[in-house]
Amino acid sequence: MSLAVVRSRALLGLHAPEVLVEVHLGNGLPAFTIVGLPQAAVRESRDRVRAALLHCGFEFPNRRLTVNLTPADLPKDSGRFDLPIAVGILAASGQLPPEALAEVELVGELSLTGEVRPIRGVLAMALALRCCVPRRRLVIPAGCRAEASLAPERCALAAATLVEVYEHLRGASALECVGGEAPEPPAGAQTDFSDVRGQWFARRALEVAAAGGHSLLMVGSPGAGKSMLAQRFAGLLPPMDAEEALECALVQSVAARFDPACWGRRPFRSPHHTASPVALAGGGSPPRPGEVSLSHRGVLFLDELPEFHSAALEALREPLESGEITVSRAARQATFPARFQLVAAMNPCPCGYAGSRLRPCTCPPDRIARYQRSVSGPLLDRIDLRIEVEPVPPEELERGPSGEPTDAIRARVRDAAGRQRARQGMPNALLGPGDTDRHCVPGEAARALLRDAAARLGWSARSWHxxxxxxxxxADLAAAPAVDAAHVAEAIQMRRALGAG
Known part of the structure; x- marks a missing residue:
């Protein structure tokens, strides 16, 4: 009887726990059994592995073959175990020396011709190798080379076919080593604020939101420019550092949405209003990240906010506060990062023209109230800036000056964000109550203005902070050392839409 042990990796949230693929050849009627809590895609690997081995000219043992994926209580999904199973069969049947497997881990799906196909989560697996003692190399599909190159160390070996892996393990040739090759983030924004004419108050609100990491809701009639403004918002944010870019790439890798061209660029996600709570918050079995995690370190834009399912909107409350979201299922639990900036847009009423000078509104008052109530008070209370976006007059559209370019606004945002990092080490939006009392001390006139606004508008303690x-x-945008009444007055003006506190 023969036994071979191959190391591989599973995926559990953003983590990649080690999996031992034990391949045993025994006596008895020919059979091919996979145990260890495999899902359907893993069980189907029996046919893919057999066809790939035969097509590549290897011998498939006509014996009782048992593959055990351990730990047995960890669910195994996808075709990433095809390659380690195939290599384990070669080692157990004597076609490959078992000692060649000591310093490698293998992941990859096999085609029927022996091609190693890309899989999701390669970056998470490459990063997990940093904790291995002694260090090992991860054999990955060649199609995942760009993803694995983002790992800080050269820890991955890219293989295009099963034959290449076989030749590498027997020492006849060497696979390409990748890692530690993260490209420079792209410079500049894809869209520019100079395209926007008018909307000076809305542009100012977006600048404040970008400088402090604040969430924003825009309320206005159709065609006022809400979507156009939101699509340019990500270009105002300060550039990501290497660690933040790696966090974003890791989430996208686990969700099978990694794009090398987007490395270092702030994510901008804009799900349709029919998105389910699972699509927004994440879920599935095994759990996968949703839109709130795919927009980590970037922007989540929700257009037509009242049209989203109420359960989906309420799922935003926890990540807006904590910056992460935990997806729980009966057997497993996964936590994903979700530190995003929420930018939302909505009409003031179902027809869209309540209070508009363009045309009269046809909605009765009770219908308007019902429409606005579809966005709950607790969610609105967590949105820092709530502004009205007025349509731009035709004469301003035709003859008005172009708006200020994105680069000029981004420079002010970067300076203000630098002041916040130097003072407290985080954006203003992330300050807790104690830190707010310490770093956001208003003057006496500003405090009186705050007390008056809180009494008239019925603010909660959260709204006050x-x-x-x-x-x-x-104040940071103005390079002012203290918060005065003018700063408080502008902040109050940016929290007035929908007539809420």
């Missing part, structure tokens, strides 16, 4: 943090951001 959020307005104070926005005022601190306005």
């Amino acid at each position: 959020r307005v104070l943090r926005v005022a601190r951001t306005v």
